[in-house]
Amino acid sequence: MIKKQNSFKCDDMRPYVILNAAMTLDGKIATKTGSSEISGEEDLKRVHELRRDVDGIMVGINTVIADDPRLTVHKIPSKKQDNPIRVVVDNKARTPLNSRILSDDAETIIAITENSNEEDFKERHQKLEKVATIFLSGKKQINLKDLMEYLYIKGIKILMLEGGSTLNFSMIKEGLIDELRICIAPMVVGGHNSKTLFDGEGFDFMNEAINLDLIKNYRLGKDLILEYKVKK
Ligand SMILES: NC(=O)C1=CN([C@@H]2O[C@H](COP(=O)(O)OP(=O)(O)OC[C@H]3O[C@@H](n4cnc5c(N)ncnc54)[C@H](O)[C@@H]3O)[C@@H](O)[C@H]2O)C=CC1
Ligand SMILES: Nc1nc(O)c(N)c(N[C@@H]2O[C@H](COP(=O)(O)O)[C@@H](O)[C@H]2O)n1
Numbered sequence: 001m002i003k004k005q006n007s008f009k010c011d012d013m014r015p016y017v018i019l020n021a022a023m024t025l026d027g028k029i030a031t032k033t034g035s036s037e038i039s040g041e042e043d044l045k046r047v048h049e050l051r052r053d054v055d056g057i058m059v060g061i062n063t064v065i066a067d068d069p070r071l072t073v074h075k076i077p078s079k080k081q082d083n084p085i086r087v088v089v090d091n092k093a094r095t096p097l098n099s100r101i102l103s104d105d106a107e108t109i110i111a112i113t114e115n116s117n118e119e120d121f122k123e124r125h126q127k128l129e130k131v132a133t134i135f136l137s138g139k140k141q142i143n144l145k146d147l148m149e150y151l152y153i154k155g156i157k158i159l160m161l162e163g164g165s166t167l168n169f170s171m172i173k174e175g176l177i178d179e180l181r182i183c184i185a186p187m188v189v190g191g192h193n194s195k196t197l198f199d200g201e202g203f204d205f206m207n208e209a210i211n212l213d214l215i216k217n218y219r220l221g222k223d224l225i226l227e228y229k230v231k232k
Contacts, residue, residue: 008158014148015159017176019168020050022183022223023197029165032193034066042221043183048075050181051084056156058087060167061094064101071162072105080105085156089142089167092116093124097131108132109151111142144174169200172210172230180212180228183220 008016022038023029030036039047051057052073059069072083083106088095093112095101101108110132112125128134135150137143151159161171171177182197203209212228219225 012148014145014152014176015056015156016178017148017159017161017171018050018054018179018181019161019171019177020047020181021163021168021197022185024185024187024189026188026190027196028189028191028194029163029197030066030195031189032191036067038185038187039183040185040221040223043223043225044075046183046220046225048073048078050160052076052078052082054084054158054160056085056087056151056159057162058089058159058167059162060164061088061090061092062166063162063164064088064090064095064099066164068100069162070100070103070105072103084160085109085151085154087111087147087151087156087159089144089147091138091141092118093121093128095128095132097127102131109135109154111135111137111147113138113140113142115139144170144176148176165195165197165199169198169202172198173200173203175230175232177230179230180226182226182228184224184226186222186224 021029022043024038057071063069071086086101086106086108088101088110090110091113095110110128112134114136135147137146161177211231213231214226215229216227217225
């Protein structure tokens, strides 16, 4: 269990954020068609143990649309109260109403922007309000720092970030990731349109890179697990 450990603390009014992902040796978290079954069985068990031990779990809207994830603890024996609060970063309220993330297995928070020019934005917002907790933020893009503060006040002290590439980059660029736990599978898929661990706009120069400290590495079944802390 990690919930009670003091090392999972940060100074700001925000959760301690752990990015967890699985990638191929060539850094892809999905193929160009969106196929993303990468982790071996042992790694999936590790992921679900982590899900059980955190307070919240967050993904970007494209991940919800591509994968229709449950984001519950379902690959190890568990109870309903083991499920973390689920959070979707969804500018334009595009979360489909039949998404598995809206099941009653746990609370779901959907962060959407205050307004949008899209015709049916208001209608989608109103429908989602009936099935999820809505957090309004930002004009065109969710303000991630405000969202982190809101989640912290809601009681989410440890947040697991589960992708995808665009949200991962925004979070690390804003200095909002504390730790990375990456599963590297012995697979190569290639493709310049395949999603990588961090996409977004990227940095221009190496001296802008986010620097990491490798704190742990081990083999897990067929996979290699690397754990890093982000250098502050
Ligand atoms: N192998 C793995 O561990 C995982 C793989 N994936 C894969 O990642 C792919 C999805 O990744 P992406 O397309 O990059 O989408 P994403 O899941 O990162 O969602 C990005 C979207 O989030 C919204 N957003 C709102 N505010 C934002 C902000 N401040 N910063 C960034 N985004 C913001 C925007 O609409 C943006 O387009 C899927 O194919 C999925 O299968 C996703 C999670 C884990
Ligand atoms: N750790 C990990 N390994 C993989 O191979 C993956 N494809 C993912 N994907 C993430 O898990 C979500 C699916 O969760 P459910 O099993 O439906 O609860 C998916 O949306 C990605 O966030 N992760």
